[in-house]
Amino acid sequence: MPDRRAFLLSAFALAAEPPPRYAEHADLSYWLDARGRKRRVRTPAGWARRVEHLRSHMADVMGPLPPATAAPIDIQYKEEIKLQHYTRHRVTFAAEPGDRVPAFLLAPHGVGARRPAMVCLPGSSKPGKDIPAGIVTARPNQLWAHELAERGFVCLVVDYPLLHTQEYAADPYALGYASCTMKGIVNHRRAVDALRSLSYVDPGRIGAIGHSLGGHNALFLAAFDERVRVIVSSCGFNVFAKHAGGDIAAWASRYYMPRIASVYGKDPARLPFDFTEVLAAMAPRPVFVNAPLRDAPDFEVSGVRDCVTAALPVYRDVFRAADRLMVEYPDAGHDFPPATRESCYAFLAKWL
Numbered sequence: 401m402p403d404r405r406a407f408l409l410s411a412f413a414l415a416a417e418p419p420p421r422y423a424e425h426a427d428l429s430y431w432l433d434a435r436g437r438k439r440r441v442r443t444p445a446g447w448a449r450r451v452e453h454l455r456s457h458m459a460d461v462m463g464p465l466p467p468a469t470a471a472p473i474d475i476q477y478k479e480e481i482k483l484q485h486y487t488r489h490r491v492t493f494a495a496e497p498g499d500r501v502p503a504f505l506l507a508p509h510g511v512g513a514r515r516p517a518m519v520c521l522p523g524s525s526k527p528g529k530d531i532p533a534g535i536v537t538a539r540p541n542q543l544w545a546h547e548l549a550e551r552g553f554v555c556l557v558v559d560y561p562l563l564h565t566q567e568y569a570a571d572p573y574a575l576g577y578a579s580c581t582m583k584g585i586v587n588h589r590r591a592v593d594a595l596r597s598l599s600y601v602d603p604g605r606i607g608a609i610g611h612s613l614g615g616h617n618a619l620f621l622a623a624f625d626e627r628v629r630v631i632v633s634s635c636g637f638n639v640f641a642k643h644a645g646g647d648i649a650a651w652a653s654r655y656y657m658p659r660i661a662s663v664y665g666k667d668p669a670r671l672p673f674d675f676t677e678v679l680a681a682m683a684p685r686p687v688f689v690n691a692p693l694r695d696a697p698d699f700e701v702s703g704v705r706d707c708v709t710a711a712l713p714v715y716r717d718v719f720r721a722a723d724r725l726m727v728e729y730p731d732a733g734h735d736f737p738p739a740t741r742e743s744c745y746a747f748l749a750k751w752l
Contacts, residue, residue, distance in 0.1 A: 419453040425639075425674035426710045444684075447718050451681045455624060457672035461657050461664070463578025465624055466586060469496060473594045475505075485509060486549040488533065493594045495587045499575065502567040503591070504533040504557040506549035507600070514602035516752040517554035517595040519588055519621065519628070520545040521614030524655070528564030529557040532611070541736045542611060544634075544744075551745060553752075554601050558591050560584055560613060562655050579657040581620060588621040592628065604629070605752050609744075611635055611736055615690075616675075623681050630752045631682055632744055634690035634736045637675040638703025640668035645697060680711035684719035686751040688744050692732040701729060724751070 420432035430438040431450040441447050459465060471494060478490040489505040508515065522528050523542070530536045533555075534546030545555040559568040561583050572583035588608070596603040607630035610618035615636015622628040640648050648668055652661035664670040679687065691704040708727050716722040726747055730737045736744075 419456040421457075421672060422453070422677075426676045426706065428677065428680050428710055428714055441714070441718060444718060447683070447714060450677070451623075454673055454677045454681055458620075458623065458678075459582075460672050461579070461659050462582040462585070462620075463659075465582065466496075468589065471497070473590065473597050475594055475597065476500075484550075488549075493590060495570075495590045496575070499570050501570075501587050501590065502529070502559050503594075504529050504535075504545075504555075506533065506545060506555040506557065508549055508552050508554065512600070514605075515552060515554050515600060516605040516607070516748075517556070517598075517601045518545070518548055518748075519591045519595065519606070519608045519618075520548075520555050520557040521588065521608065521610030521617045521621075522557065522560065522564065523610075523612035523614055524560075524563050526564065526566065528559045528566065528568075532614075533557045541738065541741070544609065544611070544736060544741060547741065548609070548745065548748070551749075553748070554595065554598065556591050556595055558587060560617070561587070563613070573654070578659060580655050581617075581657050584617050585620050585624055588617065589625050592621075592625060596627075603627075607631065607748065607752050609634075609748075611690075612734065619675070619678050619682070622685065623678055626685075628685070630686045630688075630748060632688045632690075632748070634744075635692060635695050635699055635734050637679070637707065638699045638701070639674055639676060639706045640671055642700050642703030642706070643668075643698060645700075650698070674707075676707045676710035679707045680714040682725075683711070683714045684721040684724060686724040686747065687726070688747045689725075689727040690730070690736055690740050690744065691727055692730050692735060692737075694731070694733045698734070 474494045476492050480489045486506050486508040491505045492500040492502050495501045527536045531542045532545035534543045545557045549555045561570050572580045577583045595601045608618040608628045609632035611634040615633040622631045715725045728740045730740045
């Protein structure tokens with residue numbers, strides 16, 4: 401573990417040259433060269449330069465992303481319950497040496513043919529994976545992993561460190577991470593590895609879906625892992641300046657990215673990235689966004705519209721793929737209403 405911790409603490413300090421800083425996070429029409437000159441984004445290759453810089457800036461806030469490990473994923477099955485349309489397995493898998501992540505694997509019956517699969521990322525509530533997996537049913541609009549498994553998707557529903565502590569006791573900071581967010585990305589990349597290891601999963605048809613905490617974690621995962629082919633983000637983001645009226649203290653907590661306080665003074669204007677760029681970084685992959693009209697104060701809807709307005713030209717003009725960015729604005733609070741979930745499932749069926 402000491403070698404790994406040394407990497408996590410020093411990797412970006414050893415970088416030869418930091419990427420250029422972008423003063424404009426909503427104008428995604430250009431990338432900056434080594435001299436700070438604006439270069440127009442006209443092609444996917446040009447956009448890839450901006451995304452490369454975005455990942456570096458995300459790592460400035462989250463801490464460095466460790467290199468992918470070739471260690472066995474080692475899925476261990478603890479128990480199984482056979483339901484009408486699928487079997488729910490309680491499992492763990494190896495995220496890194498000394499850390500195993502608890503999860504539910506929902507495997508539809510008749511899995512002879514290779515199926516599409518979803519990494520499923522819960523909200524912050526303490527039951528964690530139990531809610532989307534359909535075990536805790538007090539929130540009927542949050543049972544989306546259960547509903548996807550009933551529709552034939554293989555689902556891996558993953559707990560998040562420090563928040564879902566009923567079964568998962570890992571401390572990201574004791575492991576050398578600068579943020580809980582980056583540890584989540586590492587775990588979720590390993591969840592992709594776990595799904596790809598299953599003989600009944602099509603490795604080219606893996607997506608990510610999440611609500612609230614999981615809504616932005618699905619975007620963060622996909623920003624660093626292009627094996628995620630389709631993304632669903634429910635109630636998960638807006639621009640930092642409109643999060644709780646510009647109060648981003650919650651983002652700076654130990655559950656997320658403490659450097660937002662220690663390095664950037666909890667000032668949205670000082671942050672080196674925003675969700676305008678993160679959403680656009682998904683392009684040209686299909687993205688479904690659930691953005692309720694009354695999801696305030698955290699994810700006030702005009703801030704979501706700002707992100708969509710910034711990202712749409714990248715989808716439309718660079719990739720000719722405007723139909724791959726779909727957003728619904730239901731008249732609801734911090735929730736995933738039935739009609740919007742049905743639209744989401746149809747979107748997944750089309751693209752995955």
